[in-house]
Amino acid sequence: MKRRTFRAEGARVGRPVAEAVAAELGLPEEQARGLVDVGAVYVAGRRCRDAKARLSAGQVVAVVLEEGGQSPLAEAAPAPSFQVLHEDAEVIAVDKPAGLPAQPTEARVGASLVDQVGAYLGREAGLVHRLDRETSGVTVFGKTPQATSALAAEFREGRARKRYVATTGPGLPSSGTVDLPLSKDPARPGRWRASRAANGIPALTFFRTLYAGPDFCVVELLPQTGRTHQLRAHLTALGAPILGDSRYGGARSAAGVDAPRCLLHAQALELGHPRTGAPLRLEARVPEDLLRFFARAGIEVPRGAIPTSLEEA
Incomplete structure (x- = not known):
């Protein structure tokens, strides 16, 4: 059995259980509530099924992450799917949905993005950069070891x-x-x-x-x-x-x-293609939850070449 344990201290005191679990594990709050609902969260040694119950100072919270080799939410929370933005013989670029981890973690709930892309390709996907779980947007993978190495160099050497x-x-x-x-x-x-x-x-x-x-x-x-x-x-x-x-x-x-x-x-x-070196520009549509604020502000999403300085922006 794998579990994560933490104590209610500082900012966690008085917070709802699901909110505190989400912050501790880096999960969307919906998934944290799911862990509470299925009985995977214990507060002060007792199972807690009330996601809104507020923590008292010093209470110990234990979250079961895996039991019998399986996450408590393996069936309840299937991983969201991604959209392919670009694919050729060396590179695949996808739009990572919010809530999906870039790679497997201890607190894994469902498949990660690298798992999903590997399944789509039918072979291992070369992970070269990562977005936080709740961050959405462009993610690139190498389809061969040589492409993965070249793409990683674009990030490491600051060309991306x-x-x-x-x-x-x-x-x-x-x-x-x-x-x-x-x-x-x-x-x-x-x-x-x-x-x-x-x-x-x-x-x-x-x-x-x-x-x-x-x-x-x-x-x-x-x-x-x-x-x-x-x-x-x-x-x-x-x-x-x-x-x-x-x-x-x-x-x-x-x-x-x-x-x-x-x-x-x-x-x-924007980065260089690993085989040809030609510029490769990738864009991912802004998701609805963020786009609502663009609409409320009455502004357009920035497009085109990425500025290299504030003077170009």
């Missing part, structure tokens, strides 16, 4: 250009650069902090605010490095966490529109 879009809390300036280093937050496991006060790893993000209103902002993000939780931590450091990002304090709604997950989308990717 990426454009994300997100909805955040209010208060962002019109544009800017964030170069705060990132380090694991010792006070909040699972989070990264953007600060010069710690000995962190370098991280650089350009951003352009497409809409700034009293309730929310819509922002174009151009990460120049590819660090874990980089965009989430940098936006939090600016005082405007991504809507729906419970781990970083993002609001659950704005202007009467719900944010059911961390509203971050990898909208476009």
